[in-house]
Amino acid sequence: MSKGITSKNDDYSQWYNDIVIKADLAEHSSVKGCMVIKPYGYSIWEKMQAVLDQKFKDTGHSNAYFPLFIPKSYFSKEAAHVEGFATECAVVTHYRLKNDGNGNIIVDETAKLEEELIVRPTSETIIWNTYRGWIESYRDLPLLINQWANVVRWEMRTRLFLRTTEFLWQEGHTAHATAKEAIEETERMLDVYADFAENWMAVPVVKGKKTPTERFAGALDTYCIEALMQDGKALQAGTSHFLGQNFAKAFDVKFTSKEGKQEHVWATSWGVSTRLMGALIMSHSDDAGLVLPPKLAPIQVVIVPIYKGEEDLAKISGFVDELIPRLKGLGVSVKYDDRDSQRPGFKFAEYELKGVPVRLAIGGRDMENGTVELARRDTREKMTVPQEGLDIYIVQLLHQIQENIFNKAHKFREEHITEANSYEEFKQLLDTKTGFIAAHWDGTAETEKLIKEETKATIRCIPLDNKLEDGVCMVTGKPSIQRVLFARAY
Amino acid sequence: MSKGITSKNDDYSQWYNDIVIKADLAEHSSVKGCMVIKPYGYSIWEKMQAVLDQKFKDTGHSNAYFPLFIPKSYFSKEAAHVEGFATECAVVTHYRLKNDGNGNIIVDETAKLEEELIVRPTSETIIWNTYRGWIESYRDLPLLINQWANVVRWEMRTRLFLRTTEFLWQEGHTAHATAKEAIEETERMLDVYADFAENWMAVPVVKGKKTPTERFAGALDTYCIEALMQDGKALQAGTSHFLGQNFAKAFDVKFTSKEGKQEHVWATSWGVSTRLMGALIMSHSDDAGLVLPPKLAPIQVVIVPIYKGEEDLAKISGFVDELIPRLKGLGVSVKYDDRDSQRPGFKFAEYELKGVPVRLAIGGRDMENGTVELARRDTREKMTVPQEGLDIYIVQLLHQIQENIFNKAHKFREEHITEANSYEEFKQLLDTKTGFIAAHWDGTAETEKLIKEETKATIRCIPLDNKLEDGVCMVTGKPSIQRVLFARAY
Numbered sequence: 001m002s003k004g005i006t007s008k009n010d011d012y013s014q015w016y017n018d019i020v021i022k023a024d025l026a027e028h029s030s031v032k033g034c035m036v037i038k039p040y041g042y043s044i045w046e047k048m049q050a051v052l053d054q055k056f057k058d059t060g061h062s063n064a065y066f067p068l069f070i071p072k073s074y075f076s077k078e079a080a081h082v083e084g085f086a087t088e089c090a091v092v093t094h095y096r097l098k099n100d101g102n103g104n105i106i107v108d109e110t111a112k113l114e115e116e117l118i119v120r121p122t123s124e125t126i127i128w129n130t131y132r133g134w135i136e137s138y139r140d141l142p143l144l145i146n147q148w149a150n151v152v153r154w155e156m157r158t159r160l161f162l163r164t165t166e167f168l169w170q171e172g173h174t175a176h177a178t179a180k181e182a183i184e185e186t187e188r189m190l191d192v193y194a195d196f197a198e199n200w201m202a203v204p205v206v207k208g209k210k211t212p213t214e215r216f217a218g219a220l221d222t223y224c225i226e227a228l229m230q231d232g233k234a235l236q237a238g239t240s241h242f243l244g245q246n247f248a249k250a251f252d253v254k255f256t257s258k259e260g261k262q263e264h265v266w267a268t269s270w271g272v273s274t275r276l277m278g279a280l281i282m283s284h285s286d287d288a289g290l291v292l293p294p295k296l297a298p299i300q301v302v303i304v305p306i307y308k309g310e311e312d313l314a315k316i317s318g319f320v321d322e323l324i325p326r327l328k329g330l331g332v333s334v335k336y337d338d339r340d341s342q343r344p345g346f347k348f349a350e351y352e353l354k355g356v357p358v359r360l361a362i363g364g365r366d367m368e369n370g371t372v373e374l375a376r377r378d379t380r381e382k383m384t385v386p387q388e389g390l391d392i393y394i395v396q397l398l399h400q401i402q403e404n405i406f407n408k409a410h411k412f413r414e415e416h417i418t419e420a421n422s423y424e425e426f427k428q429l430l431d432t433k434t435g436f437i438a439a440h441w442d443g444t445a446e447t448e449k450l451i452k453e454e455t456k457a458t459i460r461c462i463p464l465d466n467k468l469e470d471g472v473c474m475v476t477g478k479p480s481i482q483r484v485l486f487a488r489a490y
Numbered sequence: 491m492s493k494g495i496t497s498k499n500d501d502y503s504q505w506y507n508d509i510v511i512k513a514d515l516a517e518h519s520s521v522k523g524c525m526v527i528k529p530y531g532y533s534i535w536e537k538m539q540a541v542l543d544q545k546f547k548d549t550g551h552s553n554a555y556f557p558l559f560i561p562k563s564y565f566s567k568e569a570a571h572v573e574g575f576a577t578e579c580a581v582v583t584h585y586r587l588k589n590d591g592n593g594n595i596i597v598d599e600t601a602k603l604e605e606e607l608i609v610r611p612t613s614e615t616i617i618w619n620t621y622r623g624w625i626e627s628y629r630d631l632p633l634l635i636n637q638w639a640n641v642v643r644w645e646m647r648t649r650l651f652l653r654t655t656e657f658l659w660q661e662g663h664t665a666h667a668t669a670k671e672a673i674e675e676t677e678r679m680l681d682v683y684a685d686f687a688e689n690w691m692a693v694p695v696v697k698g699k700k701t702p703t704e705r706f707a708g709a710l711d712t713y714c715i716e717a718l719m720q721d722g723k724a725l726q727a728g729t730s731h732f733l734g735q736n737f738a739k740a741f742d743v744k745f746t747s748k749e750g751k752q753e754h755v756w757a758t759s760w761g762v763s764t765r766l767m768g769a770l771i772m773s774h775s776d777d778a779g780l781v782l783p784p785k786l787a788p789i790q791v792v793i794v795p796i797y798k799g800e801e802d803l804a805k806i807s808g809f810v811d812e813l814i815p816r817l818k819g820l821g822v823s824v825k826y827d828d829r830d831s832q833r834p835g836f837k838f839a840e841y842e843l844k845g846v847p848v849r850l851a852i853g854g855r856d857m858e859n860g861t862v863e864l865a866r867r868d869t870r871e872k873m874t875v876p877q878e879g880l881d882i883y884i885v886q887l888l889h890q891i892q893e894n895i896f897n898k899a900h901k902f903r904e905e906h907i908t909e910a911n912s913y914e915e916f917k918q919l920l921d922t923k924t925g926f927i928a929a930h931w932d933g934t935a936e937t938e939k940l941i942k943e944e945t946k947a948t949i950r951c952i953p954l955d956n957k958l959e960d961g962v963c964m965v966t967g968k969p970s971i972q973r974v975l976f977a978r979a980y
Contacts, residue, residue, distance in 0.1 A: 031557045036620055062529035067521045068656050070543035086587040091597055093583045095644040097576040107581055130526055154585040166558050455976040481929040
């Protein structure tokens with residue numbers, strides 16, 4: 001334990017919070033439920049954004065920007081949608097403040113909006129109202145647009161990154177001529193998310209579909225990627241929705257087909273948010289702090305000189321000044337911390353806390369021996385390595401670390417997918433082993449609700465590659481054709 | 491005039507609007523005062539963001555993110571600040587909607603906020619309230635942070651990009667140990683803005699200081715860059731504020747100095763917004779549409795094949811398929827438009843409208859002759875150029891176009907800075923020649939106000955490099971030591 005981080009095994013929730021705060025990732029703001037994303041946390045989010053943005057562009061999408069505010073009447077047009085979001089909306093009712101004459105600033109009641117504006121919790125309604133003007137013919141389709149934005153969903157209980165009233169996200173909104181194309185898009189973007197989670201975040205995910213109960217409000221089908229945290233709880237890391245023609249019908253968006261017919265457009269939407277930061281932190285970190293996969297680490301290598309006096313430092317710095325450009329040339333981000341205000345031990349703890357994948361310490365004896373001391377953050381191993389060929393060695397090591405972090409998380413996840421064959425066994429597994437539990441379910445919302453009420457476990461998804469297997473529902477004994485994945489979840 | 495764009499000389503305002511709409515840059519949304527930034531417009535904004543973001547990082551700044559909402563009480567803590575923004579604030583008063591039982595969605599009056607939240611019009615207050623927790627000692631300074639965000643200022647009369655209720659911007663907020671360092675930062679960021687405007691946007695700007703009347707609400711000094719549009723009206727393109735200790739005092743942000751004393755921190759803030767899009771459009775465009783400087787053009791070169799039959803097209807495409815990777819290798823963004831659904835003339839007009847700097851047309855005869863037809867968007871010149879060495883030629887031409895666009899705007903600006911030596915002459919110049927008018931002013935807010943009321947001209951700035959010159963105020967005859975720049979402005 002460094003810098004007073006609670007041990008993961010003592011109090012997982014406090015451990016998480018300690019890392020977020022002490023690694024300078026984010027903090028609660030004075031606005032209830034809203035967070036401040038601090039520079040170090042934001043620099044990780046920026047790296048995530050850059051990778052995702054490129055993937056969206058590579059799959060043919062363009063970015064655009066739609067209004068923050070949604071008129072209440074638009075918001076209400078799709079019945080299931082408004083029902084899903086109505087109870088968590090921030091509502092703008094006035095557009096002016098004034099001085100009350102006694103030096104107090106109050107809301108100017110004469111500046112009341114005729115129609116209230118909702119701060120977007122998601123943008124389907126305002127976007128589909130706009131698409132009506134953009135789509136006339138099949139030539140305008142597919143329309144493939146993404147938006148990076150802030151959204152607001154009023155939350156009573158918040159946790160940094162995982163559940164906040166305001167959060168940052170991207171929301172893709174696409175329009176297609178056929179259901180088939182829209183479903184293909186929904187699946188394509190799920191694959192993009194899964195690829196990002198596994199190959200950049202090093203977080204293994206299960207791709208699946210949500211049950212009707214857990215679908216996005218207004219969707220015909222919700223696909224998701226589900227990750228498993230180190231405490232055995234699941235976390236929904238991204239969703240991709242097939243919206244059918246629901247929004248096209250609610251907003252009267254039609255196109256003229258090749259055959260000259262007027263038809264409603266088919267839609268998808270998909271999003272990931274700053275919640276991914278929570279998944280990243282909880283998947284890999286340990287009692288010394290954050291562990292970052294090299295591909296998303298703002299600093300991949302930190303170099304700390306160990307010196308006595310200026311002469312010593314000058315020698316070390318000479319070597320480092322020559323090493324840094326070579327590393328940068330190989331695409332490695334590197335920081336040289338030669339502050340004299342802090343001792344090496346303090347620096348070591350700080351960069352461990354912040355999850356920097358590789359630390360080099362270089363002292364006078366290293367300079368004599370032509371070596372450096374290298375510490376891996378993921379395994380916390382230390383080793384002495386030659387200065388010669390160090391740049392190439394580090395590039396290879398960063399690959400290994402990326403792989404190792406993924407493999408470790410994958411092994412944990414695989415060990416925590418357990419089959420339960422009775423409701424008793426199911427409940428016992430939930431309380432002891434935790435993780436995903438694969439069990440038979442009769443397919444009804446009633447049984448799903450009962451299980452949730454009794455155990456706090458929800459159906460995370462029906463895996464896309466699920467094998468069919470005859471069985472009986474663990475609760476009702478009714479026939480079932482496949483197991484689904486249950487878990488307690490964030 | 492293409493695609494029904496109003497001529498600039500007939501109706502400048504309608505011309506501007508036509509370009510924004512017809513070049514697919516932005517449109518009004520159904521939310522009063524809020525715009526939709528369309529994919530093509532957004533792709534230009536993304537290029538601007540990328541360049542500015544790198545410049546901020548190169549000058550030592552990090553990005554972070556602060557809440558969208560500001561509690562009313564915080565907002566009110568700096569007296570001048572709240573007075574400046576109170577009359578244009580969107581106010582959130584409730585956090586839930588409900589069904590009224592008759593199928594209508596209404597605001598749930600039981601979910602009224604104890605304290606109203608203001609949608610940020612700018613973030614000094616919430617940020618300085620946060621900085622109190624981040625700054626303890628001189629070692630924590632300078633604190634150099636930037637935020638990319640949306641902000642809301644309620645506007646009654648809006649114009650796309652130039653004045654919208656919601657807009658996108660960046661806001662830098664820095665904290666320093668001394669007034670001197672804060673002023674240096676204020677000036678450094680003004681220089682960054684000026685460099686960006688001139689060398690990327692190709693928009694010449696005057697760097698100056700605002701008069702006390704025109705200062706940012708809460709600033710001790712506001713620096714600005716002022717550009718001149720083709721109709722002779724000025725546009726404030728960016729501001730950088732020296733905030734003194736006003737916000738540090740309002741939010742009690744102190745640090746322990748090297749000498750061990752508790753002192754209030756010194757502050758700056760600085761921002762540019764999607765308004766820059768308006769400046770970009772109005773500075774260079776013509777009656778055929780948008781003219782973009784190559785450095786900010788999402789597509790720098792478009793290639794249109796002119797062909798009869800598949801065989802012809804195959805030959806041309808063979809050449810193009812070999813040209814494109816060479817251009818991309820040189821950092822040129824290029825699009826090959828071989829759609830067969832549109833005729834070449836239609837395509838030419840479309841890319842002129844969208845401001846693509848260089849258009850290549852290649853026909854069967856060109857293939858025989860080893861040439862292409864090249865059209866420059868800035869001068870609308872057409873020329874026949876050899877296929878051999880075309881890639882290098884284009885790179886050089888893009889540089890020339892960037893330079894030419896700047897020079898043209900610079901010449902126009904220089905021709906439109908005119909000295910006036912009497913109020914009569916001043917008024918006449920405003921109505922006839924337009925542009926910046928350099929005139930003597932007695933330095934009082936009263937005279938400034940009178941001139942504004944009588945002529946709609948404001949003091950745009952006192953140029954930083956102003957030469958001192960004894961004179962008398964053109965209105966009051968009182969002594970003056972320098973001319974200041976007046977103009978009618980956006």
